[in-house]
Amino acid sequence: MSGVATEAGRLAGRLAGEMPRPVVILGVGNPLRSDDGAGPAFVALLPELPGLMALDCGAAPHNMIGPALSGSPASALIVDCGALGGEPGAAAIMAPDSLANEVLYTDGAAMPLLIERLREGGISRISALVFQPRTVAVGEGLSEVVELSVCAAAAGFAASFRQSS
Numbered sequence: 001m002s003g004v005a006t007e008a009g010r011l012a013g014r015l016a017g018e019m020p021r022p023v024v025i026l027g028v029g030n031p032l033r034s035d036d037g038a039g040p041a042f043v044a045l046l047p048e049l050p051g052l053m054a055l056d057c058g059a060a061p062h063n064m065i066g067p068a069l070s071g072s073p074a075s076a077l078i079v080d081c082g083a084l085g086g087e088p089g090a091a092a093i094m095a096p097d098s099l100a101n102e103v104l105y106t107d108g109a110a111m112p113l114l115i116e117r118l119r120e121g122g123i124s125r126i127s128a129l130v131f132q133p134r135t136v137a138v139g140e141g142l143s144e145v146v147e148l149s150v151c152a153a154a155a156g157f158a159a160s161f162r163q164s165s
Contacts, residue, residue, distance in 0.1 A: 008091035008149040009156030012129060015093055016160035020074035020125055021051040023161075026114070028080040030059040035088075035133030035146045039079040042129075045154035049161055062110045065117045075125035076118050078111075081133045081146070088134035089145035091153055096126040129153065 016023075025046065031037030036059075043054040053071050057064040061078070068076065084092050096115045118126055131150065134143035142150060 002089065002145060002148055004087055004089040004091070004145065005148040005152040008089070008131070009152035011091050011093055011156075012153035013156035013160035015077065015127060015129065016157040017164045019077065019127070021165065022071055022073045023052050023075050023077060024068045024071065024073040024123075025052065025054045025077045025079060026057045026061055026064060026068060027055065028057045028059075028061045028078055028111075032138065032140060033136045034139045035081050035131070035142050036136045037140075037142060038081040038131040038133070038146055038150050041142055041147070041150050042079040042154050045151060047158055049158065049165070051165055052161060060110065061114045062117070065114065065121070068118065069121040069123075073123055075127070076123045078114070078126070078128040079130075080128065081131045081136070084130060084132040086132045088132055088143065089149035090132040091149055092130050092132075094128040094130055096128060 025043055027039035027043035029036040029039040031040050040056045043056050046054045055064050131146055134145055
């Protein structure tokens with residue numbers, strides 16, 4: 001496994017252990033734009049776990065606000081790809097206010113609305129896990145390096161979530 005994938009798994013695992021339960025995960029991005037599909041790919045890899053709701057929001061996350069709030073989550077994790085300025089596949093944990101200002105590929109304009117609505121819905125903690133893409137060109141499937149990082153992050157998150165529940 002690559003160094004960036006290993007680090008992505010560690011970051012996601014640490015994040016899972018710190019999040020108040022129940023948790024909603026919003027996988028954001030357009031899978032028809034290569035690595036922009038990192039968010040939906042992440043949620044697709046997660047097993048069903050008590051206290052965890054994972055939603056594939058596609059490129060229109062604001063359309064999933066109702067379902068996201070339906071389980072009265074205490075915290076939310078937004079998973080997306082964005083221009084971090086690092087190596088492809090690298091992951092970073094970001095606060096929601098900085099996320100709203102980052103360059104996100106297909107959903108940047110919708111992100112402030114999503115964050116505002118989640119806060120209004122009573123979610124006390126909102127975090128983001130963002131992956132640096134290799135490409136967001138039109139095409140299906142993640143690049144190999146981003147796929148490795150997303151898989152490691154989903155596995156790390158799920159393992160830590162189970163242990164800390």
